[in-house]
Amino acid sequence: MQPLLKVADLECRYGDKVILESISFALDEGEIACLLGPSGCGKTTLLHAIAGFQPVYRGGISLGGGNISSPRSTTPPEQRRVGVVFQDYALFPHLSLQQNIAFGLKSLARVDREARVRELLQLVQLQDFADRFPHQLSGGQQQRVALARALAPRPRLLLMDEPFSNLDTELRRSLAAEVRHILREEGTAAIIVTHDRSEAFVAGDKLGVLSGGHLQQWDTPENIYRHPANAAVARIVGEGNLLPGKLLAPDLIETELGRVQLACAIEAPGKQLQVFVRSEDLLPGESADAVAARVLERSFLGSSVLYKFRLPSGRIIEAALDAEFQFATGSTIPLRISRPLVFNA
Numbered sequence: 001m002q003p004l005l006k007v008a009d010l011e012c013r014y015g016d017k018v019i020l021e022s023i024s025f026a027l028d029e030g031e032i033a034c035l036l037g038p039s040g041c042g043k044t045t046l047l048h049a050i051a052g053f054q055p056v057y058r059g060g061i062s063l064g065g066g067n068i069s070s071p072r073s074t075t076p077p078e079q080r081r082v083g084v085v086f087q088d089y090a091l092f093p094h095l096s097l098q099q100n101i102a103f104g105l106k107s108l109a110r111v112d113r114e115a116r117v118r119e120l121l122q123l124v125q126l127q128d129f130a131d132r133f134p135h136q137l138s139g140g141q142q143q144r145v146a147l148a149r150a151l152a153p154r155p156r157l158l159l160m161d162e163p164f165s166n167l168d169t170e171l172r173r174s175l176a177a178e179v180r181h182i183l184r185e186e187g188t189a190a191i192i193v194t195h196d197r198s199e200a201f202v203a204g205d206k207l208g209v210l211s212g213g214h215l216q217q218w219d220t221p222e223n224i225y226r227h228p229a230n231a232a233v234a235r236i237v238g239e240g241n242l243l244p245g246k247l248l249a250p251d252l253i254e255t256e257l258g259r260v261q262l263a264c265a266i267e268a269p270g271k272q273l274q275v276f277v278r279s280e281d282l283l284p285g286e287s288a289d290a291v292a293a294r295v296l297e298r299s300f301l302g303s304s305v306l307y308k309f310r311l312p313s314g315r316i317i318e319a320a321l322d323a324e325f326q327f328a329t330g331s332t333i334p335l336r337i338s339r340p341l342v343f344n345a
């Protein structure tokens, strides 16, 4: 089966400045992908290239098997059947909720249009608000209307640019799960840009991690979390500490946080490596591999406590330890790495 969307060796520039380089990935029918990456890495530029707002310098984009963007030809945005939802909702303030949703359905007969609007109101659970105006809705409700309006003409692909960033954290996560459910119900493929990793984990079947204009990894959120392609990806998908490491034996690394045994052997003893240790992958307790870490700060987070430790090397690291451990500020405890992620330096 051919993918719905194929982005192949894409390069985009602003003037002489290369913004995206060698970007390749594919999205299947009905699949939801999240694009995650630091500010300025090119997420919006990639979305704009797929929507047809951004010219392509090299490579190409195809949708449903047909080319829509290449350096030589570009299908205009309105002919792509690609819907877009922006961060600021962009609802028409003078139109009621149902008029907003009906806006892109002018070509339908009145009875079909009304049926589709009713269906979408139900899908986003705003059937009791049909005659309200956008200013009479909460931020989360407005974003659901924006989603319904974009889905109304049945786009082949929906693009969402930071759709939850104006909402508070709690609402962001629940709305991310709700959007996933709504897209599933409609069977619509989507790409959602975000810089919140938990939103990306909740909403995406696939995750694309962008950094420095390159797609560093494209896989399921779980695979990326477990096996990040490099230290930059590890940092983007989880809190943690990056330390230099030296390979003492094929399965033994020396770090400022003690020696760590590896599950898989690496050849070339003496080699310099990078070791990324997630905040939750540190263990307190006596062990031959532990180092004496001094508690500088502790912040109670509920089920865990976030500690700031100073290592004997002077480096300051963070560890999220189970709340059952109660270490006082100023005390020194033995600390070691439980699960390291190891990368070439």
Ligand SMILES: Nc1ncnc2c1ncn2[C@@H]1O[C@H](COP(=O)(O)OP(=O)(O)OP(=O)(O)O)[C@@H](O)[C@H]1O
Residues within 6 Å of the ligand: 014, 019, 037, 038, 039, 040, 041, 042, 043, 044, 045, 046, 195
């Ligand atoms: N119109 C423009 N002209 C020149 N450079 C631009 C233009 N728009 C964006 N850029 C640059 O392109 C790079 C990528 O921008 P883009 O908006 O795609 O990043 P982003 O990952 O979406 O960032 P954010 O998360 O902050 O929205 C940035 O360095 C930005 O300064």
